[in-house]
Amino acid sequence: MGRAARWAPLLLWVVPGLWSSNYIIARLARDVLPPHLLATGRWTLALALMLPFVGGALWRQRAAVRAEWRRLLVLGGLGMWICGAWVYLGGHSTSATNIALIYAVSPIAIAVAGVLLLHERMSAAQRAAVVLALAGVLFIILRGDIDNLLAVRFTAGDGWILAAMVSWTAYSVLLKRWSSALDPAARLAAIIAGGLVLLLPFTALEWALLPPTHPPPGLAALGLVVLAALVPGVLSYTAYSYLQRELGASRTALLLYLAPVYAALLAWVVLGEAPGWHHAVGAALILPGIWLATRR
Known part of the structure; x- marks a missing residue:
């Protein structure tokens, strides 16, 4: 195993923490910055930070960019527009933990698509890991009581997040x-540029429709844009692409099972949404599942 490949199993445990920060940002931004403006600011800053490092490569590979522009636009729409602005739209009316739980369904879809479309092989241990991690997520959703299944209520925000989750599944599979x-x-920089092409007209429309009473963006809004660009933006997307290359789409998708655990802890610290005992039991099921799926 090369030095680069040895980092992959470690990053698999780190990236969910970076990723889950976006769910907290979605909640913090609901009264500070409109969703499309936040997404546009996030990806504009992320692209600006990346260009000094990848601008030369993009220029040298401009023929490849021209050849792949349709795919880059599709990936940008899926990964930066829908999985960006729509998550922030959902954050207006659902909790950070709910966002993470809905996203935690996508590893199953990605794993199935990885086997059917990408011809990735899943061992018996990896299939068992999916079941174990899914059981942990379900335990968290049901709060340890099967009766809560009948009491589940969905909000408009959950609908936006569900659409973003489907989009993330498509992004993950097509990226591979x-x-x-x-x-x-x-490639990530070019995908971001494609996403911004689609984001800009919706951002302009959103800004034009804002009520006059909406406060103008201030320092809090700027802080959220910078945080979103760095942590769940450049760092997490770059690491995700790297993990897909080293581990494949199916195994990398398992990191989303950790999101409810990380999100619950972050929501507790930042938003005061205290976790319950069911989060601990769910984590006890999810964590061994991740280890089982990624061990050599």
């Missing part, structure tokens, strides 16, 4: 299925 002549960092 569509081969690219671009290196991972340059």
Whole structure:
């Protein structure tokens, strides 16, 4: 195993923490910054931070960018517009933990698509790991009581998050299925640019429809944009692309099972949404599942 590949199992445990910060940002931003403006600011800043490092590669590989522009636009729409602005829309009326729980369904879809479309193989241990991790997520959703299944209520925000989860599944599978002549960092920058092309008209429309009473963006809004660009933006997306290359789409997708655990802890610290005992039991099921799926 090369030095780069040895980092993959460690990153699999770190990336969910970076990723889950976006669910907290979605909740914090609901009274501070409109969703599309936040997503546009996030990805504009992320692209600006990346260009000094990948701009030369993009210029040298401009023929590949021209050849792949349709795919880059689709990936940008799925990963940066829908999985960006729509998550922030959902954060207006659902909790950070709910966002993480809905997203935690996507590893099953990604794993199935990885087997059917990408011809990835899943061992018996990995299939058992999916079942174990899913059981942990379900335990958290039901709060340890099967009767809570009948009491589940969905909000409009949950609908936005569900659509974003489906979009993330498509993004993950297509990112792996569509081969690219671009290196991972340059490809991510090009995908971000594609996402911004789709985000900008919706951002302009959103800004035009804002009520006059909406406060103008201030320092809090700027802080959220910077945080979103760095942590769940450049760092998590770059690491996710790297993990897909090293571990495959199916195994990498398992990191989303950790999101409810990380999100519950972050929501407790930042938003005061205290976790319950069911989160601990769920984590006790999810964590061994991740280890079982990623061990050599």
